[in-house]
Amino acid sequence: DFDFADRVERVEPSATLAISNLAGELEADGVDVVDLSVGEPDFPTPQNVVEAGQDAMASGHTGYTSSNGVPELREAIAEKLRGDGIDCTSDNVIVTPGGKQALFETFQSLIDDGDEVVLLDPAWVSYEAMAKLAGGSLNRVDLAPYDFQLEPALDDLSEAVSDETELLVVNSPSNPTGAVYSDDALEGVRDLAVEHDITVISDEIYEQITYGVEPTSLASLDGMGDRTVTINGFSKAYSMTGWRLGYLCAPEELVSQAAKLHSHSVSCAVNFVQHAGIEALENTDEAVTEMRDAFRERRDMLVDLFADHDVDVPVGDGAFYMMIPVDDDDQAWCEGAIEDAHVATVPGSAFGSPGYARISYAASEERLREAVERLAEHDYI
Ligand code: PLP
Structure with missing residues (x-):
């Protein structure tokens, strides 16, 4: 037993x-x-990305990389995020085997036993599991009465959060609803996060898949740069689920904590996959x-x-x-x-x-x- x-x-x-x-x-x-x-x-997966991966493998990019990722990829990611209005450099980026690992490292870095994690329901299944694995206690705000939109639920969110809240998870566009939250909704989140000193995970993995709306990156809002962990990945945007490639972008003090988890668990994302990731970011419009x-x-x-x-x-x-x-x-x-x-x-x-x-x-x-x-x-x- x-x-x-x-x-x-x-x-x-x-x-x-x-x-x-x-x-x-x-x-x-x-x-x-x-x-x-x-x-x-x-x-x-787009053919040029497949070829970039094959070329990288053939030319010997098969060993460990530096733990937080290949410098050219981290720089390309930081440049992409600066384009989204986020004030960052490659020092704020950890390249992970999938966005899931980036989320996992974030929860493990921030949540102690009993810390409150607020989710917006319906929420992607793994947030709950990751919060519980880290010992967090869940506090859930239901968006179903509001056709899954966040803006009309801001009063409910305001009642749910308090100075006890450690972490709030925002996922826009959302899995499972497809909802893209309005700028007013995100500004409402910002106001609450600042008021109660809450760290926010902004899972933007579906950010490239939107229809007629431009999603806003939470970390680009005034007051959010130093309290947001932006999560993204290559699985959905570039149809690269099996390659396992994603990243987090966070304030440097958080990066240095997450980097310990990263180096003692996965060591690094796959070397030639990271090289394919550069091609995916740069040549897949x-x-x-x-x-x-x-x-x-x-x-x-x-x-x-x-x-x-x-x-x-x-x-x-x-x-x-x-x-x-x-x-x-x-x-x-x-x-x-x-x-x-x-x-x-x-x-x-x-x-x-x-x-x-x-x-x-x-x-x-x-x-x-x-x-x-x-x-x-x-x-x-
Ligand atoms: N976040 C959300 C909302 C998802 O739906 C998924 C995948 O289903 C992920 C993160 C993680 O994706 P990956 O680990 O493949 O990057």
């Missing part, structure tokens, strides 16, 4: 696991499942535009298709997810939808918002159309 650490026992296995297990079992039986549960773009346009068309198509079935979807202006309203027992709805209609989605309760199901539209128009038809045919919508 093992005597497991409290911190791992505090964390539940991912609620999406039940769905992917069901999907896997059905597929093993030869059933054609439309899988809208996955959070990854359905496009190949066309590929990113193509993916963005495709996502936008699918979103619009899906919203229309659901409207035809009287399903009113709160439409977000970014990412490639939407939350559709379903039965109160969303877990049962999702299990039924996969068993009967062979359409895989994720229950909203996994994100803290029961009564919804998350649909990822990182799938072809044909498959999305098929999914809506099947859901309608089996009376799920």
